[in-house]
Amino acid sequence: MTESLHTLDRRSVWHPFTPHSVYADEHPLMVVAAEGHWLIDADGTRYLDGVASLWCNLFGHRRPEIDRAITEQLGRFAHATFLGNASAPAVTLAARLMEIAPKGLSRAFFSDNGSTAVEVAMKMAFQFWQQTGNPADAKRTRFVTIGNAYHGDTVGAVSLGGMDLFHGIYGPLLFQTIRAPSPYCYRCPLGLERSSCGIACLEQAEALIAEHADEIAAVVVEPGVQGAAGMITQPEGYLRRLRDAAMNAGALFIADEVAVGFGRSGALFACEQAGVTPDFLCLAKGLTGGYLPMAVTLTTERIFEGFLGKPEEGRTFFHGHTYTGNALAAAAAHATLDILPGVMETLPATIAHFAERAERLCALPHVGDVRRFGLALGVELVADVGTREPFLAASRMGMRVCTDCKRRNVFLRPLGDTVVVMPPLTITTEEIDILFDALEASIREIDG
Numbered sequence: 001m002t003e004s005l006h007t008l009d010r011r012s013v014w015h016p017f018t019p020h021s022v023y024a025d026e027h028p029l030m031v032v033a034a035e036g037h038w039l040i041d042a043d044g045t046r047y048l049d050g051v052a053s054l055w056c057n058l059f060g061h062r063r064p065e066i067d068r069a070i071t072e073q074l075g076r077f078a079h080a081t082f083l084g085n086a087s088a089p090a091v092t093l094a095a096r097l098m099e100i101a102p103k104g105l106s107r108a109f110f111s112d113n114g115s116t117a118v119e120v121a122m123k124m125a126f127q128f129w130q131q132t133g134n135p136a137d138a139k140r141t142r143f144v145t146i147g148n149a150y151h152g153d154t155v156g157a158v159s160l161g162g163m164d165l166f167h168g169i170y171g172p173l174l175f176q177t178i179r180a181p182s183p184y185c186y187r188c189p190l191g192l193e194r195s196s197c198g199i200a201c202l203e204q205a206e207a208l209i210a211e212h213a214d215e216i217a218a219v220v221v222e223p224g225v226q227g228a229a230g231m232i233t234q235p236e237g238y239l240r241r242l243r244d245a246a247m248n249a250g251a252l253f254i255a256d257e258v259a260v261g262f263g264r265s266g267a268l269f270a271c272e273q274a275g276v277t278p279d280f281l282c283l284a285k286g287l288t289g290g291y292l293p294m295a296v297t298l299t300t301e302r303i304f305e306g307f308l309g310k311p312e313e314g315r316t317f318f319h320g321h322t323y324t325g326n327a328l329a330a331a332a333a334h335a336t337l338d339i340l341p342g343v344m345e346t347l348p349a350t351i352a353h354f355a356e357r358a359e360r361l362c363a364l365p366h367v368g369d370v371r372r373f374g375l376a377l378g379v380e381l382v383a384d385v386g387t388r389e390p391f392l393a394a395s396r397m398g399m400r401v402c403t404d405c406k407r408r409n410v411f412l413r414p415l416g417d418t419v420v421v422m423p424p425l426t427i428t429t430e431e432i433d434i435l436f437d438a439l440e441a442s443i444r445e446i447d448g
């Protein structure tokens with residue numbers, strides 16, 4: 001059974017973010033079942049899901065409340081179009097999201113994934129300025145973005161991103177943004193030492209925003225941490241100062257909490273933690289507890305009203321996906337919001353233990369940097385800790401360590417040579433220990 005599935009996979013499938021020349025050698029899982037925080041392979045082996053199925057699984061697999069909500073919704077209907085039409089589960093979900101979102105957000109625009117959530121915010125911000133009726137506003141066509149940012153893989157989201165490794169080749173397809181340096185203190189883009197890098201990068205962002213004030217449609221940022229860049233954390237006060245700079249420039253502020261929304265930061269939203277209400281809050285991944293693809297872009301009444309007018313005036317937001325407002329996904333999201341408050345209560349203790357185990361990694365050979373934000377961790381592996389010299393790309397050291405973790409029944413996925421640990425929020429103390437024991441052992445294997 002296992003072999004034939006792997007044969008089918010190799011013959012028929014093209015996997016995302018996967019170099020197929022080495023795919024089979026890196027022992028991919030063939031998941032046939034899952035239980036709680038564990039994935040079960042076709043041969044029956046169990047693996048701890050240390051990346052929460054790419055950062056979206058909040059409470060484990062086969063969570064009875066979510067299973068039940070979807071099944072019950074199936075008994076009513078699965079999907080009805082949301083274009084010029086409404087359906088109950090998504091409408092009530094929108095109202096519920098407003099109760100927990102940062103104050104001031106009042107409108108929900110649904111889509112399918114993180115990339116579309118950002119794409120929607122970007123297009124709304126652009127169109128908003130084109131139809132205020134003020135000729136000076138129409139010049140606000142540009143976006144301020146942060147180096148190393150990742151906002152998804154659609155062409156608009158890629159334009160806002162700054163990960164040349166993934167997206168450099170698409171350069172000619174993209175629109176230009178005003179790009180501020182990423183606060184990647186371990187390899188500071190300004191060449192500064194760690195103690196001064198983060199704030200210096202922030203000051204440079206503030207200066208760029210002030211310099212281009214009249215042409216900026218919006219400033220776009222991942223609050224708290226640049227996840228896909230390898231968990232690059234931000235200095236204290238970063239989000240608030242960036243938001244203030246956007247406000248002073250009269251520009252809009254887009255917060256992409258696709259990765260960190262719904263508890264990952266330790267708060268429901270990283271914006272809330274920072275006391276910031278953005279003009280757009282992009283959410284996806286955890287919205288359905290990791291069950292179904294659904295995203296939402298939350299925005300304010302000010303933005304919504306900018307799109308009002310007679311149909312023939314053409315102020316409508318002409319954007320929509322077939323499965324927008326999907327009823328099954330909305331049912332899963334409702335169940336997620338039911339479970340979340342209880343989990344938020346146990347989360348501080350989970351994060352404390354996770355942080356303590358993460359800290360211990362610093363002492364290991366080849367661990368250059370350990371970056372943590374709430375229950376998200378990046379462990380940057382380097383050939384030489386003293387000189388910060390990276391491993392040769394061909395060694396695929398991040399993947400090597402993760403493949404070794406798999407031998408120890410822990411599933412992790414690296415970003416280059418940064419091993420990412422992003423477990424479900426409900427991971428237990430014992431499971432945290434299993435995960436870090438495996439990771440420690442695999443890192444020690446590097447020279448073995």
Ligand SMILES: Cc1ncc(COP(=O)(O)O)c(C=O)c1O
Nearest residue numbers: 113114115150151152227258259
């Ligand atoms: C901050 C951020 N924005 C957007 C995305 C894209 O989300 P999706 O893969 O659902 O399109 C991701 C995915 O990791 C992300 O981390």
